[in-house]
Amino acid sequence: xxxxxxxxxxxxxxxxxxxxxxxxxxxxxxxxxxxxxxxxxxxxxxxxxxxxxxxxxxxxxxxxxxxxxxxxxxxxxxxxxxxxxxxxxxxxxxxxxxxxxxxxxxxxxxxxxxxxxxxxxxxxxxxxxxxxxxxxxxxxxxxxxxxxxxxxxxxxxxxxxxxxxxxxxxxxxxxxxxxxxxxxxxxxxxxxxxxxxxxxxxxxxxxxxxxxxxxxxxxxxxxxxxxxxxxxxxxxxxxxxxxxxxxxxxxxxxxxxxxxxxxxxxxxxxxxxxxxxxxxxxxxxxxxxxxxxxxxxxxxxxxxxxxxxxxxxxxxxxxxxxxxxxxxxxx
Amino acid sequence: xxxxxxxxxxxxxxxxxxxxxxxxxxxxxxxxxxxxxxxxxxxxxxxxxxxxxxxxxxxxxxxxxxxxxxxxxxxxxxxxxxxxxxxxxxxxxxxxxxxxxxxxxxxxxxxxxxxxxxxxxxxxxxxxxxxxxxxxxxxxxxxxxxxxxxxxxxxxxxxxxxxxxxxxxxxxxxxxxxxxxxxxxxxxxxxxxxxxxxxxxxxxxxxxxxxxxxxxxxxxxxxxxxxxxxxxxxxxxxxxxxxxxxxxxxxxxxxxxxxxxxxxxxxxxxxxxxxxxxxxxxxxxxxxxxxxxxxxxxxxxxx
Numbered sequence: 001x002x003x004x005x006x007x008x009x010x011x012x013x014x015x016x017x018x019x020x021x022x023x024x025x026x027x028x029x030x031x032x033x034x035x036x037x038x039x040x041x042x043x044x045x046x047x048x049x050x051x052x053x054x055x056x057x058x059x060x061x062x063x064x065x066x067x068x069x070x071x072x073x074x075x076x077x078x079x080x081x082x083x084x085x086x087x088x089x090x091x092x093x094x095x096x097x098x099x100x101x102x103x104x105x106x107x108x109x110x111x112x113x114x115x116x117x118x119x120x121x122x123x124x125x126x127x128x129x130x131x132x133x134x135x136x137x138x139x140x141x142x143x144x145x146x147x148x149x150x151x152x153x154x155x156x157x158x159x160x161x162x163x164x165x166x167x168x169x170x171x172x173x174x175x176x177x178x179x180x181x182x183x184x185x186x187x188x189x190x191x192x193x194x195x196x197x198x199x200x201x202x203x204x205x206x207x208x209x210x211x212x213x214x215x216x217x218x219x220x221x222x223x224x225x226x227x228x229x230x231x232x233x234x235x236x237x238x239x240x241x242x243x244x245x246x247x248x249x250x251x252x253x254x255x256x257x258x259x260x261x262x263x264x265x266x267x268x269x270x271x272x273x274x275x276x277x278x279x280x281x282x283x284x285x286x287x288x289x290x291x292x293x294x295x296x297x298x299x300x301x302x303x304x305x306x307x308x309x310x311x312x313x314x315x316x317x318x319x320x321x322x323x324x325x326x327x328x329x330x331x
Numbered sequence: 332x333x334x335x336x337x338x339x340x341x342x343x344x345x346x347x348x349x350x351x352x353x354x355x356x357x358x359x360x361x362x363x364x365x366x367x368x369x370x371x372x373x374x375x376x377x378x379x380x381x382x383x384x385x386x387x388x389x390x391x392x393x394x395x396x397x398x399x400x401x402x403x404x405x406x407x408x409x410x411x412x413x414x415x416x417x418x419x420x421x422x423x424x425x426x427x428x429x430x431x432x433x434x435x436x437x438x439x440x441x442x443x444x445x446x447x448x449x450x451x452x453x454x455x456x457x458x459x460x461x462x463x464x465x466x467x468x469x470x471x472x473x474x475x476x477x478x479x480x481x482x483x484x485x486x487x488x489x490x491x492x493x494x495x496x497x498x499x500x501x502x503x504x505x506x507x508x509x510x511x512x513x514x515x516x517x518x519x520x521x522x523x524x525x526x527x528x529x530x531x532x533x534x535x536x537x538x539x540x541x542x543x544x545x546x547x548x549x550x551x552x553x554x555x556x557x558x559x560x561x562x563x564x565x566x567x568x569x570x571x572x573x574x575x576x577x578x579x580x581x582x583x584x585x586x587x588x589x590x591x592x593x594x595x596x597x598x599x600x601x602x603x604x605x606x607x608x609x610x611x612x613x614x615x616x617x618x619x620x621x622x623x624x625x626x627x628x629x630x631x632x633x634x
């Protein structure tokens with residue numbers, strides 16, 4: 001009899017422990033990493049105002065939007081994808097090496113492919129990107145090359161659109177007139193649920209002078225459509241307080257003296273940098289407006305702050321361990 | 332059995348002796364020396380300085396950790412010579428001929444903290460801001476333009492100090508606008524001085540505003556250690572870490588032509604200082620992550 005009680009007790013403890021563990025784990029899974037907004041490396045001293053005719057903050061409040069989606073993105077890659085990438089970049093016969101950070105590196109001495117643990121990757125052809133020949137192709141030719149390459153190789157995310165072409169230049173110091181375009185970057189940004197995606201969420205294809213793809217930065221991840229959840233939005237007033245204190249990500253012309261906010265909406269933020277462990281696209285408030293410099297010249301302004309409350313997220317902590325040195329008279 | 336014991340004991344003695352005699356790294360003498368001058372606390376240092384605090388200390392910590400990483404097999408390629416943070420970081424860290432180890436005494440030097448736009452606090456574009464005044468004393472109230480609180484490109488000849496060549500080869504300025512060479516014609520507050528190239532191989536930085544993401548330091552340090560070309564490693568970091576924006580963001584490398592392919596362990600001879608070099612010995616190369624100055628129609632995001 002005693003034996004039976006003991007066994008029952010043990011079974012009960014096991015069930016209870018596994019139940020508690022499951023709850024704990026699932027709670028952790030629900031937590032998502034808070035966005036670690038990159039900070040502007042210079043100070044812009046402007047007065048912040050709100051367009052009183054439009055009254056964007058109250059206008060937003062009156063819309064009564066209380067929820068938005070968080071969307072899980074893919075966070076790995078498999079052997080088939082690795083094989084495909086090797087084929088696409090003609091590195092089939094090269095061996096891959098995995099480093100301490102679980103980056104997979106494949107190189108033939110000139111071309112290299114670097115695949116990150118979260119599934120993002122970059123490719124470059126060292127010889128070609130060092131050639132510095134004068135670029136003669138126009139923007140539309142570069143877009144066409146980049147788009148065809150991505151489509152043919154099934155690398156163009158369905159939500160991505162070509163957002164622009166940027167010219168990369170080389171200039172001899174003694175002769176500013178010598179400035180020459182040596183490559184062009186064709187950038188593809190994502191729109192999800194008709195919303196722009198900020199952060200680092202893009203594919204950038206660099207076209208060399210001869211029309212070759214000399215590098216490619218693939219910094220976005222596939223959406224997991226089965227893992228879309230609704231979350232409650234934080235109130236707009238507290239988000240606006242963040243904007244007033246220049247928290248979040250601020251995009252402002254460096255000579256701005258005054259900023260007028262004209263619009264508030266929700267967009268997404270994705271962190272698909274090589275080291276990112278943040279596996280969710282998160283809703284963020286975007287406060288848009290205009291800046292004026294002291295001559296009255298207008299420019300674009302936006303501020304992005306988190307739209308979900310702190311209790312739904314966990315901060316990715318990092319404690320610096322290298323301490324500052326004191327100056328010593330050594331000479 | 333005795334023979335076996337003898338061999339085992341001998342082996343143990345040889346192993347112990349070698350661990351005492353052989354230094355931890357056979358290349359220690361040739362290791363790249365790295366120095367950092369880093370400001371994370373501005374407002375947090377003194378209310379006299381209105382600039383926001385940054386997580387540049389985390390950038391620096393990750394960068395140092397990666398670049399000096401000692402692998403299980405093989406040797407580290409770089410060692411930290413000094414790391415001056417916050418109150419220990421002074422403008423003089425970037426100037427020549429000081430009484431303590433600074434930019435003149437390392438192969439690779441980096442600064443990260445706030446940079447400026449022209450006219451802010453009476454500065455030119457190309458400046459690195461310190462909230463102190465070459466001491467633990469803060470600059471005056473809102474006096475960011477104080478000479479001892481801003482390092483300008485006109486204040487050093489990196490690679491030459493007091494007429495002699497220094498060990499400095501590469502400098503990274505992870506801050507806004509340090510390599511911005513636009514002269515504000517209306518203000519006439521100076522312009523970038525190429526004489527700062529006093530024998531160093533290259534400066535990596537930005538020609539525009541930029542953003543601080545501490546993981547960019549991790550990536551940059553890691554890829555440099557793994558043998559990446561310095562120029563391309565800097566661009567690759569910026570291309571993958573600078574966030575989407577509506578303003579211009581351009582990574583710029585100012586480089587002696589002969590040093591274009593430098594890595595930390597394989598690099599050119601010391602270039603002639605800019606002031607003595609023949610024409611077209613130096614160039615700068617720009618990589619845009621965002622922007623309109625590149626001469627294209629940039630339409631994103633729409634307002």
